[in-house]
Structure formats: structure tokens, C-alpha cells
Amino acid sequence: MNKTLIALTLGVGLLACTPQQNFQEAYDSINEEGLKARIETLASDEFLGRMPFTEGETKTINYLKEEFQKLGLKPGNGDSYFQEVPLVELTATVDTQMKITGGNAEINLNYWDDFVALTRRVTDSVRIENSEIIFVGYGTIAPEYDWNDYEGLDVKGKTVMVLINDPGFGSEDKSFFKGNEMTYYGRWTYKYEEAARQGAAGIIIVHETEHASYPFEVVQGGWSGANLYLENPDNNMSRCIIEGWISEESADRMFTNMGMDDYDFYPEAKSREFKSFPMNQQLSVGLKNKIKRSKSNNVVARYEGSERPEETIVYSAHWDHFGVGNPVDGDSIYNGAVDNGTGVAAIIQVAEAFTKLNQPTKRSVVFMAVTAEEQGLLGSAHYSVNPIYEPAKTVANLNVDAIRPIGRVNDFSIVGYGQSELDDYAKRAVEKQGRYITPDPHPESGGFFRSDHFNFASIGIPALYGKGATDSEANGKAWGEEQYKKYTSENYHKPSDEYSEDFNAEGVRLDAQVLFDIGYTLANESTFPKWKEGSEFKAIREQQ
Incomplete structure (x- = not known):
């Protein structure tokens, strides 16, 4: 093949695959x-x-x-x-019941059905006994929003009960936190961190499906069995002794037990007039850890x-x-x-x-x-x-x-x-x-x-x-939203999140x-x- 033909062939080859064609392929x-x-x-x-x-x-x-x-x-x-x-992996064996004393009667909350609990502390066992419970609303300190649920409180050695999400939940007012868009103050991770900074012995978060965006079964699955944490020089001893969740029904029982039968704690806690208060009840619970590094x-x-x-x-x-x-x-x-x-x-x-x-x-x-x-x-x-x-x-x-x-969605x-x-x-x-x-x-x-x-x-x-997201080209937005809700309620963090040929x-x-x-x-x-x-x-x- 002569040099001219070789040059032509190379030139055609280069033209045949432009950068755009290369990208497209x-x-x-x-x-x-x-x-x-x-x-x-x-x-x-x-x-x-x-x-x-x-x-x-x-x-x-x-x-x-x-x-x-x-x-x-x-x-x-x-x-x-x-x-x-x-x-470090901690596998907790939790008391079968969390005991709530004080108020009108003793309440025994059942592990799994009513509460879940764990500790980040890398130690064989932990327990809090007769720890005074303080309701701290959303458990948030947000200076930029002029908000402090812990103002004037001394919670050292006590247990705080807080709500999931932040005070802006359900609001269209973007100047109030971020309105309905959750800020980091609404995350459970922040609530546990803040309670530890305040010196609380324990923290329990009240679960509610809309506020959390997932059902209680997700909490049960995620806060049981083996849990992993990054290695920390202080073995996480600066964290609360107990971190846990309770069902909304269990929280209702506790408010009723102190004579607040009709207390609607969500709108109350997001009001600027809200002040945290003791619940005149005490909490006792413990667990044993199996530790693996x-x-x-x-x-x-x-x-x-x-x-x-x-x-x-x-x-x-x-x-x-x-x-x-x-x-x-x-x-x-x-x-x-x-x-x-x-x-x-x-x-x-x-x-x-x-x-x-x-x-x-x-x-x-x-x-x-x-x-x-x-x-x-x-x-x-x-x-x-x-x-x-x-x-x-x-x-x-x-x-x-x-x-x-779920197929092509346009959004x-x-x-x-x-x-x-x-x-x-x-x-x-x-x-x-x-x-x-x-x-x-x-x-x-x-x-x-x-x-x-x-x-x-x-x-x-x-x-x-x-x-x-949800705008299904074949079935429309309402169907796509329904699929989102179905996945969240039925499959998210559950064994049913399985592969199917129908994917x-x-x-x-x-x-x-x-x-x-x-x-x-x-x-x-x-x-x-x-x-x-x-x-x-x-x-x-x-x-x-």
C-alpha cells in the first residue's frame, strides 16, 4: 500500500470516529x-x-x-x-422491657414492639436506672433560626425524649428552618449527637411514619442485631449511655400517664412559645454487648x-x-x-x-x-x-x-x-x-x-x-408516587427488597x-x- 493510500486510510479512520461519536458509542x-x-x-x-x-x-x-x-x-x-x-461491631441483647415509673402508673414497654435501643459505647454492658425523663421537643439547637430546645435545661444524667424531623416539618415558610425540607437538625444522627453534647444519659426518639418518612419496621430492622461504628479513641464513651426509639403510641401512653391525655406534642413542639419540661417519670433499661473489632x-x-x-x-x-x-x-x-x-x-x-x-x-x-x-x-x-x-x-x-x-420516568x-x-x-x-x-x-x-x-x-x-423520580411515562405521576410509597412501606430495608425478572x-x-x-x-x-x-x-x- 503506498504512502498516499495509507494517509487517506488513516484520515478516514480518524474522521469515522469523532469525539462526539466516541462519546455516543x-x-x-x-x-x-x-x-x-x-x-x-x-x-x-x-x-x-x-x-x-x-x-x-x-x-x-x-x-x-x-x-x-x-x-x-x-x-x-x-x-x-x-x-x-x-x-467496631456491637451486637446488643436488650432488656425485654423498658420500665417507666412515676406518673399515675408503671408502664412496661416491650422490646421490639414498643421500643428499640442500643449503645455506641464499646463496653460489655450499659444500664440507666430511674433516669428522669425530659421532653425536649425536637431536641434542636439552631442559632441561625433562633431556636434552642435545651435553653435553661440541665439534662446531665437524665434521659431526653425528642421528636424526629425538625420544627419546619409541614410548613411552607422557607424562612422557618427550611420549611418542609428537612435540615440536618431533623436527622436522628444530629439528635443523638446533640443529646450527648448536652450530657444526657439517654435519648429516645419518638417515631412517627410521616415525620420519619419510613415505618417503624425500618427502625426495628436498623436498630437491632449487629451495628457498626467507626473506631474511636475514646470508645464512644462521650456518647449517651442509651440511644433508642419508641413508637408514637408509647409516647402517647407516657403523656397520658402524666395527666396530659390530649397533648398534641407535634404542633406544641414547633411553636416558638414551646418550653421543654420534665415528664415526672423515670426510665430504666439496659443491654449487654457482644464486641467485635x-x-x-x-x-x-x-x-x-x-x-x-x-x-x-x-x-x-x-x-x-x-x-x-x-x-x-x-x-x-x-x-x-x-x-x-x-x-x-x-x-x-x-x-x-x-x-x-x-x-x-x-x-x-x-x-x-x-x-x-x-x-x-x-x-x-x-x-x-x-x-x-x-x-x-x-x-x-x-x-x-x-x-x-419502574421503567422510564421523565423527571x-x-x-x-x-x-x-x-x-x-x-x-x-x-x-x-x-x-x-x-x-x-x-x-x-x-x-x-x-x-x-x-x-x-x-x-x-x-x-x-x-x-x-415519579413521572412514569407509561403510567403517569400518580402511579409513580404510589410505587414510591409502596417501596418505602413494603420493601425498604426489608428482606422483600429482592431482584425480580419483572424489574x-x-x-x-x-x-x-x-x-x-x-x-x-x-x-x-x-x-x-x-x-x-x-x-x-x-x-x-x-x-x-
């Missing part, structure tokens, strides 16, 4: 068959519910490592695909950038679920097909799409399957304190969690919409699919604080958590393609997306 490679196959594997009984510290973890992290290796991705933590996360693992793989490899886009999805636990309808394996088999399958498919590019992106892209999200975002929390990649050079975090496989919901310029990247990618962006349709559930993007945001990294993964594919599009765009730019004015994370980024 990779984008189109994300398919429903691959997603469903990976979800089915991750949610199979063989993986034993993917609980950290178990055989299920070993199977899961090795499967993920092998998937990333097969794609040709490099180890993401030096020469390893793993980042060790030191954890070990290490779990984040799984990290890296796609190398060609020009600025030190600048990184991080995809995240938690690989863990609840393992083998209390049986529900005869099934004890909490498979976690939707939560979060869908998210892990999505980032593997996105990783595969990047490897199909003929020209590498200018920046690097990291795929991180994190551990112990279900135990309080622990894997990503550990990463935020021990980052592998410099936060100041981490361009963005794109998080994937629990995409419901793509961003949790924490308005926080960062990543919203604009998502809008462009979504509109290319003929879809549209919507804020979180359930802001009262506090989704921004309930998945791993929160820990990336907490160290200043712009983070996006978005997914298809319609079209929506999962579309969301994964959106995330690939955003990551590809970011990975070829030289600018960094910013937090928007009013975001609590803006100042953190600007200090880096």
Missing part, C-alpha cells in the same frame, strides 16, 4: 441487560445481604474488584483496590486521565446492606436489590462506558463502592477523614443510591437542588433524553443527609445525588447514562464546578 453501551445481570448477582442469596464483617462482604468486595479488573481499571488506592475502614473495605478503582490525572471525578455507591437478620414472612436475607444493588450496578456500567472511549478523558475518574452506609454513612465518613485523592483537586462527587426499577430529581453548579450539568444531560429536572419531591425525608454524597460535601467537594431497568439505564454524561463532561473540562450562594458547603471549598 460509550454512552449507548450502558444497557439494561448489563444492569439487570449485575443487580441480580449483587442481590442474590449467595451474597448474604452484603453485610460488612461477614462472608457476604468478602464475596461482594472480591466480586467488585474482579469486575473493575476485567474492565482494565487500575487499583484506586495505591496498588490496592481496597481502602480499609476500621470498625475488624476492618471493612471501600472498593476503589481508577480510570487514568491523560492531561491532568491528579484532578479527579469520584463516582460513589454503597455496596452494603443488612445481611441476615430477623425473618420477615419467613425470609431472613436482606438482599438490597434496589438499595443499593441498582447503584453499584450503575457505577460498574458507567466505568465500563469510560473504558470504551478511544481517547481517554483529560482528568481521572474514580469509582468507589463504599461500605457501611446503612450503619450511618461510615465508609464515606472514613474516606472524608482519610481521603485518597486531595479534596481540593477532586472536581465533583456523583453519588448513586436506590434507583427504583430526574436532585436531592439538595440549588446547592451547586452540578445542577446545571445534570439539567443539560437530562434534557438530551427528553426529560426534565425537579427538586426532591420528598424534601421532608432529609435525603441530602442520608446518602454518601453528604460526606463528600462536608469536606467541600461539590456533590450530586440525583435519580429518576424494568430502562430508568436505571437512563440515570446511569446521565451520570456518565456529567462525568465525561467534567473530566474533559479545566474549570471546577462551584457551590452556589447560600450553600453551607461553599465556605469549606473556598478555604481549600
